[in-house]
Amino acid sequence: MSFGARSRAVLASLGTLGLALAAAASPASAAAATPTTPTQLFNGYRNCSTDADRPTYLGAREGLVVEGIPGTTDSSGNSPVTVRYQVWPVADPTHTTTVTRDRVFPGSEAPGTLPAEALADGQTYAWRAQTVAGGAASDWSAPCHVTIDNTRPANAPTLSSPNYPPDDWNQGGEPVRFTLGANGVDDVTGFEFSWQQDLPVIGTSIGDHGVPQPVDPYADARYFTRADAPGGSATLSLVPPTGAGVMTLWVRSLDRAFNGSAITSYTFRVGSTAPTVTPAVASPEFGEPATFTLRPDAALQSTSPVVSYSVQTIGGQSDKAFDVTAAADGTAEVKLALDGIYGEHLRVTSESANGWVSDSASWGIGYDTTPTVASDAYPENGSSGGVGVPGSFTFTPKVKGVVSYTYSFNGDPEVTVAAGADHTASLDWTPQSDGFHDLTVYATTRSGIRLAPYDYFFTVN
Known part of the structure; x- marks a missing residue:
């Protein structure tokens, strides 16, 4: 999982604050506080799983960041404490590794990094946290369970479309149906896709007190979709970002740790579905009201009726963009005063009931307004x-x-x-x-x- 600069900056600032405040605190005040078990446990900026049968899958090539909020009975929270993290393989609980985070303050996340050399790829581990203050230690937290997965899916996904074949110019108007497959990788649990080659980065924002705010990426249906089973497939129904031309969808597989496969792509072609723009008078006069009739592409109208038009004026005294509702037959009328001193242009797209947005139709006229x-x-x-x-x-x-x-x-x-x-x-x-x-x-x-x-x-x- 990749994390943005904001997340790292917040964590760094919290660590710096803890060290600065710790220098000013007295050992006597620390000794007076009774430590309590850390709460708000996270690993790899994702939620801790206390269910041994459902570990969190995480990459740990550079170690694994674990964190929790330490506590004490000192309500002022001004006494620095130490947080102790302990990790062990589930298959061998006697083989423990301990990491400490010193001089941190109760009430905020205290991250520590479990070393990569202690975490073998493909193995399941348990880890727990403990607050230490003034020579006393709290109870250990309930263990969190993680399985280390440093291996990206070996194959790029398969990608096909039954209604927009790649070799021909296709009639637009119907959403594009895609089938995405794991291509033989049995731990693929989903897919990431975009009409842009640079796919979005999966990240976690940081809230108050340094608490991560994990979000399931599959909740964002604009870019992510789950496979129907591990190693399975998924289907998409997408409206392209532009109404005509050469289109490319980019896709990669994701495993349980959100490791991404190599990216594959599917390119296809869509013919124009632009409306027509017809003025009531062939050459409208400068500054005079002019009426235009907007008509849908006939094939597009038969696929899914046009419900509205977006109109943009270019070159006038005050260019504007606005929407017009279409009649039942897909047509609409627009009245404009054309006042561009060198001429004016209209750019019009239609939107169908199924969400399809056409490519734009253009109409223009030139004016000589010089004396x-x-x-x-x-x-x-x-x-x-x-x-x-x-x-x-x-x-x-x-x-x-x-x-x-x-x-x-x-x-x-x-x-x-x-x-x-x-x-x-x-x-x-x-x-x-x-x-x-x-x-x-x-x-x-x-x-x-x-x-x-x-x-x-x-x-x-």
Whole structure:
């Protein structure tokens, strides 16, 4: 079993705290306390099993961490004590190994490590804990029973799917059924799986007073499933993370100690199940309400009816994502005002009653919202006029609702002029120097949208 950095950090900090406080305590106070039997016993950060017929299976390649909370009759809990751990093979109770954890404080877990050389692979052991204080010792705890398993499953699991064969493009819409097998390893008790090659790490969080919080990994059905018997198999029904394309599921076997086998994988292909997105008007106008009809993929609808759509807008003034409920026939309507000054796109996925999420359909339109600029005296990209020769420039919109124009010559401070009733505007300008000039102008709509800028270049003689 692997443990995260947080767990190790908590245990380390508790050990450091115990040593620091112990240095300040007096031997006399320790002698006054009567030790009591340790409680909250754990091994390998998993629960102690006091049932000799049901030992906990654990790996111990680098030793085995055992722990318990020592106690004394001193209610202040300020006197340091020693915790003694003793382990022996069940087959030979006379062959004991003892480990002590000195100068720890009652009320918090006191971990110790049983040495790896005292724990043979495949053997069952019993261990117990005792509190020692001021020369007195508590009763021993009831023994905990563990079987050492340092050997990972020899074979990677078998993995197949009856409804999504690996060699063809499959019609999507139905959850993928997988069969996982132990591949001849008789102590496999379950499997770990993921759509990502890096499988989750099995860990244990640490609670108050350093007490481990063991969780059965098989309780997390997103990544773990039990075998139907030791060395047996399991079945899964999974919806892929994306609706189409090449998919791979990664799987490894787990034995009773959660040793993992080599990882195997199953790759298959799923054809598109994307919906269609159809605007009521082929080319909706900028800023005007537009209605879209969303229709499900026909084969997907026949497999499991579409119940909703997720819609995402891209490129507008305030992009958004929202869900729309589908009608009984799987269709839905969406009304949007498209206000992306360079254009806007929709991305739509459907979700079926069985949880299948399709790949996305895309619809988009481009807009040119720059104003048209015209000048008889200084034509665009031309060379004319001269220093002191005035010219008139006229701005004309390409979209509806324009109320003003903002312009700047050669990077000078911007100036805004109101649009007339026909939504155009004109200005007079006299050059103060010859050579290349740049007029930048953009329009603003009634709703306050600043439209795309346009650069108008010309040369003064």
